[in-house]
Amino acid sequence: MQATLAASRALMGVMARSMASVLDQITLPQFRVLVLLSTSGALRTGALAERSGVHASTLTRTADRLVRGGWVRRLENPLSRREVLIELTDAGAALVREVTERRAAEAAEILSRLSPEGREQVLAGFEAFATAAAEPTPQDLLVLGA
Numbered sequence: 001m002q003a004t005l006a007a008s009r010a011l012m013g014v015m016a017r018s019m020a021s022v023l024d025q026i027t028l029p030q031f032r033v034l035v036l037l038s039t040s041g042a043l044r045t046g047a048l049a050e051r052s053g054v055h056a057s058t059l060t061r062t063a064d065r066l067v068r069g070g071w072v073r074r075l076e077n078p079l080s081r082r083e084v085l086i087e088l089t090d091a092g093a094a095l096v097r098e099v100t101e102r103r104a105a106e107a108a109e110i111l112s113r114l115s116p117e118g119r120e121q122v123l124a125g126f127e128a129f130a131t132a133a134a135e136p137t138p139q140d141l142l143v144l145g146a
Contacts, residue, residue: 018103022095030062034071034088038096042075042087071095
């Protein structure tokens, strides 16, 4: 368990450094919403709340802040005019790309310090951990209703 906690702290450090330049603009929960939208496309508020693990009312407040910041926009659902979709703006997509690229660069640099066998073991461990945590893959997020 100690190794898991140590790795978790290291990953939190990578995440914090990758977001350091944007934390004055957006919170971590708001960024999570942007990441979900970047992988799934426009979503209904209820579906986005479910995937975010929050109540719909909490997601509505988060979306309000993201709309004001120019990171997302609300759209009328073409399939049901009573429903509203939330969609990432170009600015929101750019923010997700920027943070993800920084995170990937630092992770690659850290992994480069390992032997090829060590890298394979770590990557296999990450995949197993993500599966056990039921973290949806980008492909899973593209399935309607997932």
